Amino acid sequence: MDKRKVILIHISVWLIFIIGGICRDYFPDKFAGESVFNYSVTQFGYTIVAAICFYGSYFWVAPQLILKRKYLVSFLLTVMLFALVVFARYALEFWFLKPVMNYDNYFDKIPTISYYLTNVFYYYFPGYFVYGLLYFFAESWYKNNQRQQEMQQESLAAELAFLRAQVNPHFLFNTINDIYTLTYQKSEQAPEALLKLSVMLRYMLREGNAALMPLNREVEYLENAIALQKIAAKGDAYINFDQEGYIGEQPVASLLFIAFVENAFKHGVSDDPDHPVQISLKADNNSIFINVYNKKSHGLEDTTGGIGLTNVRRRLELMYPGKHELSIEDRDNSFRVALNLQLN
Structure with a gap:
């Protein structure tokens, strides 16, 4: 598939995530005190954190784990990605949402590091990290199957050309x-x-x-x-x-x-x-x-x-x-x- 189409599909899926989150949480008056714009920006920020987890799994961990089977390297990259997601989540909330958007999800309290570790471990990794692995596996299987079909077609064309000759x-x-x-x-x-x-x-x-x-x-x-x-x-x-x-x-x-x-x-x-x-x-x-x-x-x-x-x-x-x-x-x-x- 054309790379531009793939990028467009990815962007569309993340937009659906954002819009789905807005429809799920904002319109039932769960965040009635926030404007639609502010909550949309907030939802976009959390989606970026999810995307970091997903694409980190897809680009970093999956090739080493699924293709090269370098398990130690995969484990180290997973730990690094985990730390990056924790940092991205903290930076989003206390370096952008709270000072810029005046959005505070913790009522002026600063959660402990154990909260972030637990949140990322139980929410982001069982979801987006695993999705990245599964997506890479499915894409690799599809490309390999397509490559085999192309090779079979080339072999078939060569054999038919030989027979015609x-x-x-x-x-x-x-x-x-x-x-x-x-x-x-x-x-x-x-x-x-x-x-x-x-x-x-x-x-x-x-x-x-x-x-x-x-x-x-x-x-x-x-x-x-x-x-x-x-x-x-x-x-x-x-x-x-x-x-x-x-x-x-x-x-x-x-x-x-x-x-x-x-x-x-x-x-x-x-x-x-x-x-x-x-x-x-x-x-x-x-x-x-x-x-x-x-x-x-x-x-x-x-x-x-x-x-x-x-x-x-x-x-x-x-x-x-x-x-x-x-x-x-x-x-x-x-x-x-x-x-x-x-x-x-």
């Missing part, structure tokens, strides 16, 4: 090789493919670094990936991408769905018109459902990468705890992954 480059590398081939062959599709790849790389390097992105931008990224796969396959790629519902500005984890699509391209069959790669996306303001199905390729396994779906699992655990259902159906001839994501 591991988005499988296999697809992009293959695409670059395909575009090189198209360029070498002077294909008319080369400029279009290069433009789509440029858009994808710009998204990954700039915008994709954000934790959340609008759903429509993620869908655009998927569409470009599918278009590049079809170009690379020279017309022999059969991929259906069905979209249903509202595809708009809903925030979603960036580069989350591409792992499902890349997995289908990498390990599946996309050149079989009877078994096309099926990608379906349904969305509304509160949820997103994506389903990716592909026929399995039983050719030579590609051992590169291999972290895509594991990456997605971890990101979902971090960003959508208790708000997602990930289903993976791995059969002999087919593979299906389905994700149901709750946004709110």
Whole structure:
């Protein structure tokens, strides 16, 4: 919390103490012989003594006792504070209230030192001294808890950044090789493919670094990936991408769905018109459902990468705890992954 706000809160609390004391003692005619101003000044003076006890406990004793656990130092500081409060109480009454305000709480008698010692011991210390310790303890606990939360958030952000950085480059590398081939062959599709790849790389390097992105931008990224796969396959790629519902500005984890699509391209069959790669996306303001199905390729396994779906699992655990259902159906001839994501 901002220090100025903390100071304002402290001042407000002490003012409430002063006003409460005035309302409790003056208006029931307990001090009818005094003016409101004089009694307010008197109440303010006694509040200063209470504040000395409170802040002495908070600034002097509590750090040594609670944080550093220096018990002897804490005891000596407590004795010093006790003496200071006794002196402040005496000075207030006989150096200010009586000569300046003409206020005498003892009817021209001077109480003994034992009275002040007893009064401070039984009134100020069980109250304001203990309050100072408790306030310091509560504040330390709050700051420590807040610091731990910040560290956890920083650790979470670092891990998510690391996971995003591991988005499988296999697809992009293959695409670059395909575009090189198209360029070498002077294909008319080369400029279009290069433009789509440029858009994808710009998204990954700039915008994709954000934790959340609008759903429509993620869908655009998927569409470009599918278009590049079809170009690379020279017309022999059969991929259906069905979209249903509202595809708009809903925030979603960036580069989350591409792992499902890349997995289908990498390990599946996309050149079989009877078994096309099926990608379906349904969305509304509160949820997103994506389903990716592909026929399995039983050719030579590609051992590169291999972290895509594991990456997605971890990101979902971090960003959508208790708000997602990930289903993976791995059969002999087919593979299906389905994700149901709750946004709110």
